[in-house]
Structure formats: structure tokens, C-alpha cells
Amino acid sequence: MAGKVTLQGRLIAVDGTRGRDTTRDAxxxxxxxxxxxxxxxVSQWDASGLFAELALGSDLRISARSLSLVYAADLxxxxxxxxxxxxxxxxxxxxxSYVDTAVAFGESVGLPGNWLRELFRFAPAADGMARAVxxxxxxxxxxxxxxGYAEYCAAIxxxxxxxxxxxxxxxxxIGALDGAPTAQATALTPKGINAFAKILTGxxxxxxxx
Amino acid sequence: xxAAREESRGLLIAFEGPDGSGKTTQRKLLKRWLESxxxxxxxxxxxxxxxxxxxxxxxxxxxxxxxxEYSLLHAxxxxxxxxxxxxxxxxxxxxxxxxxxxxxxxxxxxxxGLDLDWLLHAYAPVLWPDLVIYFSLSPEDSRRRVxxxxxxxxxxxxxDVTGIEDPLASYSQFIDRVVTEYQNLSVVFKFVTVDAGEAxxxxxxxxxxxxxxxxxxxxxxxSGEAVKEWLAKSHSKAD
Numbered sequence: 500m501a502g503k504v505t506l507q508g509r510l511i512a513v514d515g516t517r518g519r520d521t522t523r524d525a526x527x528x529x530x531x532x533x534x535x536x537x538x539x540x541v542s543q544w545d546a547s548g549l550f551a552e553l554a555l556g557s558d559l560r561i562s563a564r565s566l567s568l569v570y571a572a573d574l575x576x577x578x579x580x581x582x583x584x585x586x587x588x589x590x591x592x593x594x595x596s597y598v599d600t601a602v603a604f605g606e607s608v609g610l611p612g613n614w615l616r617e618l619f620r621f622a623p624a625a626d627g628m629a630r631a632v633x634x635x636x637x638x639x640x641x642x643x644x645x646x647g648y649a650e651y652c653a654a655i656x657x658x659x660x661x662x663x664x665x666x667x668x669x670x671x672x673i674g675a676l677d678g679a680p681t682a683q684a685t686a687l688t689p690k691g692i693n694a695f696a697k698i699l700t701g702x703x704x705x706x707x708x709x
Numbered sequence: 710x711x712a713a714r715e716e717s718r719g720l721l722i723a724f725e726g727p728d729g730s731g732k733t734t735q736r737k738l739l740k741r742w743l744e745s746x747x748x749x750x751x752x753x754x755x756x757x758x759x760x761x762x763x764x765x766x767x768x769x770x771x772x773x774x775x776x777x778e779y780s781l782l783h784a785x786x787x788x789x790x791x792x793x794x795x796x797x798x799x800x801x802x803x804x805x806x807x808x809x810x811x812x813x814x815x816x817x818x819x820x821x822g823l824d825l826d827w828l829l830h831a832y833a834p835v836l837w838p839d840l841v842i843y844f845s846l847s848p849e850d851s852r853r854r855v856x857x858x859x860x861x862x863x864x865x866x867x868x869d870v871t872g873i874e875d876p877l878a879s880y881s882q883f884i885d886r887v888v889t890e891y892q893n894l895s896v897v898f899k900f901v902t903v904d905a906g907e908a909x910x911x912x913x914x915x916x917x918x919x920x921x922x923x924x925x926x927x928x929x930x931x932s933g934e935a936v937k938e939w940l941a942k943s944h945s946k947a948d
Contacts, residue, residue: 547778549764558759558793562942565760565788568831572781579775617830621777659942 508586512597515631516672518647524631524687525595531696539591544648547576554644559655563608566652570601571618596648598622603675604649607668628684629695633673639666711928711936719799720923723810726844727888729854730905736808738913743804751798753790755809761786772863780818784831791836796939810838812894820886821870834934840923843900848885
């Protein structure tokens with residue numbers, strides 16, 4: 500069994516339009532890194548529990564701008580309690596999701612891109628950027644509070660604008676992700692995961708399965 | 710639509726100043742007086758939105774908030790109150806008295822070391838008040854007044870940034886920074902200053918005079934983006 504390899508801490512951002520895809524692809528990348536004996540952890544949306552607690556409230560008249568601020572607060576929590584400690588100890592953190600998800604969703608519902616990007620200025624730039632594979636492209640978001648940021652927002656915001664969070668809104672978000680300054684991100688297809696893991700591990704081969 | 714509402718909309722008055730400066734007393738006195746002369750008045754307090762108050766309370770209790778998280782949660786609270794309480798009331802012609810406003814966040818968070826430009830950005834687009842009354846009090850007097858009634862809370866005392874264990878000792882250091890920030894903001898944003906060391910009645914008389922002379926800051930010039938964004942979301946309710 501190969502010994503544990505400790506690299507200098509690195510932050511990998513995985514963004515996408517659907518929470519399930521983002522989580523699944525981030526986990527696949529983490530699994531691949533672990534197979535190569537690289538310590539890594541996945542930091543997920545709403546680790547702070549802010550969104551879950553908000554959903555328990557009786558007053559859910561929340562604007563897209565307020566939701567962006569909550570996302571930023573959640574990210575500040577994740578950076579303090581999950582991401583920075585691991586980076587400081589030399590580990591790899593896969594942030595699923597990170598800044599681009601919030602910026603792209605905000606843009607898709609009409610918030611100014613420069614306001615969104617400036618809001619997240621406190622978040623360190625990721626060392627590696629990846630995109631979840633977009634699945635079920637012909638479908639809108641499921642309006643669910645427990646999947647991912649976009650689904651959560653769709654569930655909340657559709658209460659005041661029932662038709663606004665349709666297929667076209669999701670397409671707009673995909674377009675915003677494609678147009679992001681970090682659009683060079685690697686798509687996490689099986690081939691992409693392998694290539695990405697190779698870059699991160701300096702071509703270190705996977706440990707043989709036992 | 711915004712210009713047409715300018716005439717009938719209510720006045721937004723912000724009360725600012727360090728802890729112990731008597732803002733709440735003056736706000737209550739003003740409300741009573743305005744109501745006695747026929748105004749329809751509502752008050753809004755800092756960190757009071759039903760959406761965010763429970764989140765802030767629980768996190769403050771366990772002291773887990775980073776500087777950015779603390780600031781951002783207050784920004785959510787502010788945004789939510791502007792959208793669901795302040796703007797609807799102003800639109801209907803009510804006078805709104807804000808017991809602390811944006812400038813509280815700017816002073817406290819800048820004193821915590823956050824960048825003022827970033828803070829202003831996080832609170833944008835801003836609904837600017839028509840009048841900001843600043844109750845001026847020295848850091849020493851603020852400390853003395855606070856100490857005579859209670860022990861400051863962990864974040865109020867700035868213990869998250871000073872690292873000082875004794876709340877009052879921490880407050881003394883932190884309030885010094887907050888008052889410095891307030892004084893800078895006072896110049897930039899043209900606060901009207903009331904000496905919080907004066908007798909309550911004298912202060913109230915001065916506040917009344919300020920309100921009588923107060924002029925509306927045209928929304929279209931100062932707060933157009935904030936009002937437009939709110940209208941776009943709640944057009945039907947606003948009519």
C-alpha cells in the first residue's frame with residue numbers, strides 16, 4: 500500500500516447548476532485522489548446550516564440578493580472552519596460548490612455580475628477549477644431545499660415568481676458558468692477526473708486495489 | 710413611477726451613535742411626538758428581521774462567527790428589513806425611524822478590520838436615509854454608560870477581534886475604534902450631530918427642529934437602484 504503523500508494545501512472548486520451533480524462529481528474526484536493516496540476532503544454548500552435554518556422560518560420572503568449574501572456568509576463559515584484548516588495542514592479541499600455557482604446563479608436571475616464577484620472577494624482563488632457534468636439539460640431545477648444552492652433558490656424564489664425558475668433560467672445559469680472568467684475549468688467526466696487527479700498528484704499512479 | 714411617488718412617500722430617518730448614546734430614548738420620544746401631530750410612524754431596530762435574528766442570536770451565543778460571517782449576516786438582516794419593512798412603509802407614506810442603520814455596520818465592521826469599500830459593496834444598492842442623526846459621545850462616556858447598566862456582550866465588546874478576556878476592557882479598546890470610524894463616516898455622509906452629553910429634553914428639542922427642517926433626498930438621485938430593484942420584485946404589492 501502506497502504511503503500517504505502530503506502536498507502543499509490546495510483548493511479545488513467544483514461548480515455546477517445542480518447540487519446532486521456537483522456533489523457526485525466532487526465525490527468522484529475525491530475518491531480518485533484517495534485511490535492515489537492523497538488526503539483530501541470535500542466542503543459542501545450549507546455546512547454552516549444557515550440555509551437549512553432559514554427554511555424553518557415562517558417568513559420566507561427572501562430576495563435573490565439576500566440569498567447571495569447568505570451564500571457568502573455560509574462560504575465565510577466554510578472557509579473558517581473547513582477549508583482553511585485543511586489547507587493550512589497541507590491537505591486538498593474540494594469545495595463543492597464554490598464561488599462560481601453563486602455568481603452564475605445570481606447572474607441568471609438578473610443580479611449584476613460585478614456586485615456578485617466583488618461580494619466574494621474575501622474568498623481565496625481556487626488552485627484548480629472544475630465543473631460538474633450538466634445532466635438532464637432539458638429539465639428545470641427541482642424546487643427542493645435539500646439539494647443544492649440553485650434548487651434551494653428556485654424553491655424559495657418561485658413562491659413569488661412561479662414561472663421564473665424554468666428550463667430557461669437553468670440554461671442562463673449554464674451560460675453564465677460557461678462565460679465565467681474561470682471558464683477554463685475541467686469538466687468532471689470520468690476522463691476529466693482522471694486528468695485532473697493526474698495534475699494534482701504529479702502523475703502518481705493509483706494504489707492497487709485490495 | 711419613483712418620481713411620482715416622491716411627494717407622498719414617507720421620510721426615512723436614521724439614528725446612529727455608539728452604545729449608550731441615547732439613540733433609543735430619542736427615537737421613542739420622536740415617535741411619540743410625530744404620532745401626536747398626526748404622522749404615521751414605524752420603527753425598525755438593528756438585527757431585528759424575523760428571518761435573520763434567530764440565526765444571529767444562536768451563533769452569537771456560541772461565538773462561532775468569523776468577521777466576514779458576522780458582517781454578512783447583518784447585511785442579510787438589513788437587506789431583508791429594507792425590502793420587507795422599510796421600503797413598503799415609505800411607499801405607503803409612513804415615516805420610518807431606524808434605530809441604527811447602514812452606518813452601524815460600516816463603523817463596527819471597519820473597526821473589525823474589514824475594508825470599507827467591500828462593506829459598502831455588500832450593502833449595495835443602498836436606500837439612503839433622508840436624515841442621519843448622529844448622537845455624539847466620547848469612547849470614555851460610552852464605556853461609562855454601558856458599564857453602569859450591564860456587561861457588554863462578546864461581539865458588542867469586540868472580543869472576537871481584540872482577544873481581550875475582560876468584556877469591559879475589550880469594549881474600551883473596541884469602542885475607541887468604532888467612534889473613530891463613526892467620526893470619519895460623519896464627515897463623508899454628512900451626519901447631523903447631536904451632543905449625546907446634553908440633557909435628554911434638550912436633545913429632543915434639537916431632534917424635533919431637525920425633523921421640521923428635513924428635506925427628502927430624491928430617490929431617483931440617491932436611491933434609484935435600490936427602489937427599482939424592490940419595485941421589480943413587488944410591483945403588484947406596491948401599487
